[in-house]
Amino acid sequence: LENYGIDIWSDDNFFIENGLAKINYASKPALLDIVRDIRAQDFKGPLLLRFPHLTNKQISKLFTLYENAIKEYDYKGKFNAVFPLKVNQLPNFLLPLVKSGEEFGYGLEAGSKAELILAMTYNNYGSPITINGFKDKEMIHIAFIAKKMGHNITIIIEGLTELEMILEVEKETSLPTPNVGIRVRLFNSGGGAWAKSGGIDSKFGLSSTEILEAYELLKKNDLLHYLTMIHFHIGSAMTTIKPLKKALKESGHIYAELKNLGATNLSAINIGGGLAVEYSQYQRTTQYHLQEFANDVIFTLKNIAKQKGVEEPDIYTESGRFISANSTVLITPVLELFSAEYEENNLRLKEVNPPLIEELNELYEDINIKTALEYMHDSMDHLESLLKLFDLGYIDLQDRSNAEILAQLIIKKSINLLEIEDYEELKRIDNKIQEKYLLNFSIFQSLPDLWGINQEFPIMPISHLDKKPTRSASLWDITCDSDGEIEFNAKKPLYLHNVDLEKEEYYLAFFNVGAYQDTLGMKHNLFSHPTEVNVVFENNELKLEKIIESQKIIDILEDIDYDTGEIKNILEKDLDRNTYEILEKYLHENSYLKTAWSYNE
Ligand code: PLP
Incomplete structure (x- = not known):
């Protein structure tokens, strides 16, 4: 594994040249140069580099795949996509995404009131907003307000009570009614690590009996024309395509049945997320080609529509992992080699x-x-x-x-x-001869899925790539917790270089961390998010934008509801002025370590 499996996971976004990991875009800069540039501005500790051009690439790829399939099968429905906000809601990621999505009519999916407010604020007008997850009347009311703002919004109900709340808000206010979607509980569930969100025992969706009740309820209240979408999601990161085909057949028949029953405005099937990302650096885990995935969706739905004599439905997808994972790279300075x-x-x-x-x-x-x-x-x-x-x-x-x-x-x-x-x-x-590398970051904060569910992430040093890595490596983070470790695994071995940190710098990069990691991360030991930067290219020139420094100690304490005035008063009381001033300076710095080799800079 001398090139750290870069051909497997990087999708040509990064490459190795002259021993350095480089960005395969515009001026093709080395990651090391970017890191040095940021550190020279006195931002030490771990870094999150975000690459909006990669988000743009993924959005464009998604739409192109479906456009190709639609053309190939002469499909009559339209393709639409929304980004599920839960996958990454942070502004440095999200705002460039919305901008990139504008030309495609790419929308947003919200799963909570806070996410809905974000969607209402930033979504491109006309692009769809879908709402999933459990809702209360207040959330439904907010959706009606979004409709009044002019948004193209669909409330996807998870149960009949949500439909009843929609009927109530519709009666109690003079606001316009959003479109309604029904999440269906399919018999066929997905595969992969997150398959639980589909299937007959799933927490989400309506059974066939409930779907029929929802239909009757809408009809009785003269609101059937608002029913536009049925939705399913069989799980994130599907490794095979077979479960999707089954789910498509099942949902396609539900769509056709409802249409033939009289839901004339029903026009879309939302197939949820599920597109996989290659996280392994050892072997490919995704067993389908992306174009094959899109072709299967179009082909299956076309056949059902033909069989049942209904219009070919518009398609919505909500893949977020595929859109966001590769947008972010975590770079951690190595502080120490155990030996x-x-x-x-x-x-x-x-x-x-x-x-x-x-x-x-x-x-x-x-x-x-x-x-x-x-x-x-x-x-x-x-x-x-x-x-x-x-x-x-x-x-x-x-x-x-x-x-x-x-x-x-x-x-x-x-x-x-x-x-x-x-x-x-x-x-x-x-x-027997492992070396232990101490890294300036927290696994709990920056790679929560690695800690929680053993999710792999590609790991690679950003320099020394022209030398043989000879040390079998275990990685330690700086939390006081034995779980903050990535142990050497002989089946998936990681080799690193034998470096002398007093003479040379050495950084490890973790790739594909842009999906779910940022907001799932936690402040164990009170380490907060790393310093993050948007790496953008303008006319081939690299620009570092929107540097958000890792939180200061005093702000972290305020975040967990300490009275920071009181903290300062207590500390100040027992110290002379000079010493307190030094301490106060530290309160205004972040809690990551100042890297050990920095005295060589
Ligand atoms: N839509 C729904 C309803 C989901 O539950 C999820 C994730 O679990 C997604 C979309 C995002 O899917 P993915 O993680 O495969 O991108």
């Missing part, structure tokens, strides 16, 4: 050392390319025995320190010797 403290100048050998330590020292001095592997094994055995001797009280702390240093020195020296000669052999003992 860095095991340096030769820390060795304090005694005049007379325990025999095993003498042996370790000889191994270290005699090691050569032929003996490297054997000596490395021996040193690990010796270290284990010496640690046991320490537990039994036969060697002292100085001996133990010498043993640890010598063993690490032997490992490093052997790796250096073997990396050219016997790289494959080296890999066979990965587990």
Whole structure:
């Protein structure tokens, strides 16, 4: 895995040249140059780089896929898409998305009152807004207000009570009525990690009996003409297309049945999200081609419409992961390599050392390319025995320190010797010779899906890519929590470089983090969001826009409802003026670590 699987996950958005990870766009800058530029402005710690040109690319790709399919099958319905706000609501991501979407009529999907307010504020007029999720009367009232503002809005009901609330608001106000959609609870559910949102036992949607009741209720109240859409969502990140085909058939028949019953304005099927993103850097996990996906949707719905003699429905999709994941890259400075403290100048050998330590020292001095592997094994055995001797009280702390240093020195020296000669052999003992890399970020804040559900993200250093990575790596974040670790996994091994951080900088990038991670992240240990920047290109020139610095300590405390005036008063009371002023300066900085190598800058 010498190029970190970039051909699998990057969709040609990034490439490696002269040892650097570069952006495959416009002036093709290196990520390292961007990072240096931002750090030179005194923004240290982890960084979130957002790339609006990639969001634009994804939107355009989505519409092109469906346009191709519509053309190929001479389909009569129209294609529409909305971005589900829950996937990423942050302004640096969302505002460029809305701008990019304008030419396509790309809309927004809201799942809560706050998201609905965002959609009403920023959506391009005329582009659709859909509302999913559980609603109360207040939320429905807000949707009526959005309609009055002129928005093209559809309330998708999750249950009959929501329909009853719509009828109430319609009677109680003089506001115009939005379109109504019905989320159907399909028998066929999806595959993949998030399949629970579909299927007959799903939390969401109406059963067939309820769909018929909804139809009757609308008809009785003379509002049937507002029923325009049926909706389903069988799960996020579908890895195969088969469940979608089944769901399309089932929903297509429900659409046709309702139309033939008398729902004459019913004109659209909303197929939810589900388009997968390639998160693995080891092997492709998505088993379909995107064009195949769009073709299947069009082909299946066309056939059902023909079979039942109804109009071919307009299609809506709500894929958010596909649109947003690749827009954001997390870059974390490496603060420390665990073995860095095991340096030769820390060795304090005694005049007379325990025999095993003498042996370790000889191994270290005699090691050569032929003996490297054997000596490395021996040193690990010796270290284990010496640690046991320490537990039994036969060697002292100085001996133990010498043993640890010598063993690490032997490992490093052997790796250096073997990396050219016997790289494959080296890999066979990965587990035993891991290096631990301390990264300046919080997994809980920046990669919550990695912590919560073992979601993979492609990981790659942004420099040194012309050198062989020889260290099997475990990654540690800076939270005080053992879960804040990405352990070395021999089945999906990550190798990094053996770097001397006192002489060189080293950053790791996590790709495809633009979907769900930002707002699911939590302030464990009170680490808040990293500093973020929009990387934009104007006339081929790179510009860093909208730098949002990671939150200051004092603001984090205010966010969790502390009285920050009181905090300052208490701290100030017990300190002289000068010392308090220093402390106050720290309160106005963020809580990430100032990176260890920065004194070299
Ligand atoms: N629409 C609905 C109703 C959803 O529940 C979801 C996500 O679960 C989406 C759209 C977004 O789908 P995806 O994550 O596949 O982009």
